[in-house]
Every structure is written in structure tokens, then in C-alpha cells.
Amino acid sequence: MxxxxxxxxxxxxxxxxxxxxxxxxxxxxxxxxxxxxxxxxxxxxxxxxxxxxxxxxxxxxxxxxxxxxxxxxxxxxxxxxxxxxxxxxxxxxxxxxxxxxxxxxxxxxxxxxxxxxxxxxxxxxxxxxxxxxxxxxxxxxxxxxxxxxxxxxxxxxxxxxxxxxxxxxxxxxxxxxxxxxxxxxxxxxxxxxxxxxxxxxxxxxxxxxxxxxxxxxxxxxxxxxxxxxxxxxMGSPAMNVVPAVVRVDGGAPQAEIVLYDGSKARLPFSQPNLTAWDGRDILLGIRPEAITDHDSADRKSGNIASLSNRIVVTEPAGSDMFVSMQLGGKDVIARMRSDADVRAGQDFEFAVNMEKAIAFDPETEARIQL
CATH class of the missing domain: 3.40.50.300 (P-loop containing nucleotide triphosphate hydrolases)
Incomplete structure (x- = not known):
């Protein structure tokens, strides 16, 4: 009480x-x-x-x-x-x-x-x-x-x-x-x-x-x-939410995402229990600060994945640089340091902190509890 x-x-x-x-x-x-x-x-x-x-x-x-x-x-x-x-x-x-x-x-x-x-x-x-x-x-x-x-x-x-x-x-x-x-x-x-x-x-x-x-x-x-x-x-900019498919490779679940050119990339989850979702659609949630360049990636994370994709827009914002790209047909925002050497139209290798990734059920929109 x-x-x-x-x-x-x-x-x-x-x-x-x-x-x-x-x-x-x-x-x-x-x-x-x-x-x-x-x-x-x-x-x-x-x-x-x-x-x-x-x-x-x-x-x-x-x-x-x-x-x-x-x-x-x-x-x-x-x-x-x-x-x-x-x-x-x-x-x-x-x-x-x-x-x-x-x-x-x-x-x-x-x-x-x-x-x-x-x-x-x-x-x-x-x-x-x-x-x-x-x-x-x-x-x-x-x-x-x-x-x-x-x-x-x-x-x-x-x-x-x-x-x-x-x-x-x-x-x-x-x-x-x-x-x-x-x-x-x-x-x-x-x-x-x-x-x-x-x-x-x-x-x-x-x-x-x-x-x-x-x-x-x-x-x-x-x-x-x-x-x-x-x-x-909650959060500014808001969490990125993109459609993905769970693929299990060698017992480890990965999020398969469609890139800007129609090709596909896979990002390894840190949550092994997602193996039960093999082959099923999910919505993948990642905060902008969990997508950055490799020099700025979280050194404490045990799961930094590389993602090569094309930059669509860059937005200088004082202490930060916000970078937009296309993932799964959605606009996705990455947060980088203000002096990051990036430009629109550039193919760039992003560092994605998959320890911060969240999987949502596309039907209920609820977080998949693991």
C-alpha cells in the first residue's frame, strides 16, 4: 500500500x-x-x-x-x-x-x-x-x-x-x-x-x-x-521500428532486414530464446544511439554488428549528427558524433549495438518477452 x-x-x-x-x-x-x-x-x-x-x-x-x-x-x-x-x-x-x-x-x-x-x-x-x-x-x-x-x-x-x-x-x-x-x-x-x-x-x-x-x-x-x-x-528521436524476419543460423537467431537496394542483411540477436520465432515476421526496435560509426560504438557491448547501407540524409544538430537511411522500407535514424565524416549518398558501414535491440510481435505490437 x-x-x-x-x-x-x-x-x-x-x-x-x-x-x-x-x-x-x-x-x-x-x-x-x-x-x-x-x-x-x-x-x-x-x-x-x-x-x-x-x-x-x-x-x-x-x-x-x-x-x-x-x-x-x-x-x-x-x-x-x-x-x-x-x-x-x-x-x-x-x-x-x-x-x-x-x-x-x-x-x-x-x-x-x-x-x-x-x-x-x-x-x-x-x-x-x-x-x-x-x-x-x-x-x-x-x-x-x-x-x-x-x-x-x-x-x-x-x-x-x-x-x-x-x-x-x-x-x-x-x-x-x-x-x-x-x-x-x-x-x-x-x-x-x-x-x-x-x-x-x-x-x-x-x-x-x-x-x-x-x-x-x-x-x-x-x-x-x-x-x-x-x-x-518515449525518446527523441523516437526508436526506429522496422520489419524483419527471424532466421536461425547454427542455433543463433538473427534479424534479416531488407536494405535500400533490395538486398538483405542479417544482424545477430543477443537473445537466444528468439530461436522459437525462426522464419516468423517481427518488428525490430533499435534506438538511434545504438546505430553509429564503429569508432563511437559502445565498448562495453558484447554484440556490435556491422551493417553496410547507403546514407540518404545527414542532419547536423550541434553536439550530434543524425544520419538517415532506408531499412525494411522505413526511414531509420542513426546518431553519430558531430564531427562524423558522413554525407548523403555515401555507402557507409554502421555499427549496430544489438544488445539494445528489441523484438516486437507485429500482430499485438507487444515486446516479445524472453
Whole structure:
């Protein structure tokens, strides 16, 4: 049993079920990120935890207390919204302490809590300003301060950085992570940005179509995706997924892939149990960083395979060079060092780390469990 338990929880609007039997147990101090595309149900689930949406079936418990039917004000949670939701006619200080005032907290105590939070978020100089005088990043800090000052059991963040520009989003992401590390608070955070999910969380729930597709640590989600949706949604650039056929040669399974010119290449798997799939179609998943030049290949890997193929496009990206080629009729991206000597139209010998390769069932799109 966790600090926050979402137990077999569903949500329906009329006859339409939009969340399907969600089961997540969150320990005290965890940073859980709910990530997925628009319409996947992540914000609905967050609103159910907050009490802003009713639960159709199942239970939500905080510290073993059932929250079904409990008014939001009685749940001891704090929510930070995408829109900041600050009162424009109040100063920053008044915005931060308004909730405490409504709960009858004495003024000296409110003032002390405000100063502590302002110092933590480095917004002491903003306390007398109005929200209209603040930048987007400053407003987000104030919204966080309003949540922090209440010392709640659980913090809920609903896409709090989506209105910020790219650089500020990265800066605020770092601030939120530092805040979690220093306070050890329990956080449930909603985003559609998989980079945010991977960098902020202690665990991730990847959602799609109202279902939790996979729940795990960032490393588990990235290295061992349960299905093709998770594999291609998490990671930038996305995992390459190409059709292949398993061929067993001398007892060792290999992935047979069609190259740009119609010829075929074979790459040896590290998973011997794939011999049961001899002659069968699979979908082969390989992350871009597992395809590179031989000088940059992972020295710790025991299975680096050579693949000769033609480069279609090169894309310099600062610290990296992304190289596109055709495999199995699909565009495949390789990640190389920025000074790699490659060009479009060149025949090149790639190094493929087959220890990182994943085989998916083309019918179910699930990872083939070995």
C-alpha cells in the first residue's frame, strides 16, 4: 500500500469510458509523471486525484484515507495549473498567502510561510508586484509558491511548463527537480513532453487511449518498452521500428532486414530464446544511439554488428549528427558524433549495438518477452 493509491479506477461520461481500470501505487516522496498524447486521459486522472472530477468506479486513497466523494478543499493537496490561475488584482505576496488566509491561518504565520517560500523560489523581490508585471517564468514560480506554502500531502502539476519558451522550460524543469530533491515532496505531474517525463520523474506512467501502457522507472521505460507505442513515444528521436524476419543460423537467431537496394542483411540477436520465432515476421526496435560509426560504438557491448547501407540524409544538430537511411522500407535514424565524416549518398558501414535491440510481435505490437 502506497502513500497515494489509485485502485482499479475508471472514469465514464455517460456510456463512454475514458479511463480504464487504472492501478498505480505511489510512495511518499515519489515524483510520478503521467505522460501521453492529448486526449489520453492523464489530465482527467489528475483531476480525479484533486477531486475536480468524480470517480466512476474504484478508489483513490491518500495516506490510506478514501478520497471518493471528498471535497477538494478537504484533501490536503495543492495543484499548479498550466494557466498559473493567479489573481490579477492581488500582489504576489497576497496570491501566495490567499489560501492560508481562507483557512484561517494567523497573519504572522502566513507572513513567515510566505517569506520562507519566497526565499526558496528566489522571488523575494517580486512580493509587492502584480502578476501583470511578471514574466511567464516568474508567474510560474508564484503559482508554485502558492502551492508550496500550504505544505500539502501531494502536489499536482498540470502541464505547468507548456506556456513557456524552450529555454525557460528547461530552466524551470531544473528548478522543479531541485525543489523535489530538497523537499522530498510527493508529486504527480502531467505532461505530453516525454523529455520532461524522463528527466523529472522517479517513475513514469505512459498513457494512451485511457489505459496505462507501462509503469516504470525512466530507465525501464526507455530501455524495455512494453509495446511499440511506448517505444516510439518515449525518446527523441523516437526508436526506429522496422520489419524483419527471424532466421536461425547454427542455433543463433538473427534479424534479416531488407536494405535500400533490395538486398538483405542479417544482424545477430543477443537473445537466444528468439530461436522459437525462426522464419516468423517481427518488428525490430533499435534506438538511434545504438546505430553509429564503429569508432563511437559502445565498448562495453558484447554484440556490435556491422551493417553496410547507403546514407540518404545527414542532419547536423550541434553536439550530434543524425544520419538517415532506408531499412525494411522505413526511414531509420542513426546518431553519430558531430564531427562524423558522413554525407548523403555515401555507402557507409554502421555499427549496430544489438544488445539494445528489441523484438516486437507485429500482430499485438507487444515486446516479445524472453
Amino acid at each position: 502506497g502513500f497515494l493509491d489509485i485502485d482499479n479506477t475508471t472514469k465514464s461520461y455517460g456510456s463512454v469510458e475514458v479511463l480504464h481500470k487504472v492501478d498505480i501505487s505511489i510512495e511518499e516522496g515519489e515524483f510520478l509523471v503521467l505522460v501521453g498524447p492529448s486526449g489520453c486521459g492523464k489530465s482527467t486522472l489528475l483531476n480525479m486525484i484533486a477531486g475536480l472530477e468524480e470517480i466512476t468506479s474504484g478508489e483513490i486513497r491518500i495516506k490510506d484515507n478514501v478520497m471518493n466523494g471528498v471535497h477538494p478543499s478537504k484533501r490536503n493537496i495543492a495543484m499548479v495549473f498550466q494557466s498559473y490561475a493567479l489573481y490579477p488584482n492581488m500582489t504576489v505576496g497576497q496570491n501566495i498567502t490567499f489560501g492560508l488566509e481562507m483557512h484561517g491561518v494567523a497573519k504572522p504565520e502566513r507572513e513567515k510561510a510566505m517569506q520562507d517560500v519566497a526565499r526558496l523560489l528566489q522571488i523575494e523581490q517580486l512580493l509587492d508586484r502584480k502578476p501583470g508585471q511578471l514574466s511567464g517564468g516568474q508567474r510560474q514560480r508564484v503559482a508554485m509558491g502558492r502551492a508550496l506554502v500550504r505544505n500539502p500531502d501531494v502536489f499536482l502539476f498540470d502541464e505547468p511548463l507548456s506556456n513557456l519558451d524552450a529555454k525557460l522550460r528547461v530552466d524551470m524543469r531544473t528548478e522543479i527537480k531541485k525543489l523535489h530533491q530538497s523537499l522530498g515532496t510527493t508529486i504527480v505531474y502531467v505532461t505530453h513532453d516525454q523529455i520532461e517525463a524522463l528527466t523529472l520523474s522517479t517513475r513514469i506512467a505512459v498513457m494512451n487511449g485511457g489505459y496505462v501502457q507501462q509503469l516504470g522507472t525512466p530507465q525501464e521505460i526507455y530501455d524495455k518498452p512494453e509495446n511499440i507505442f511506448v517505444a516510439t513515444f
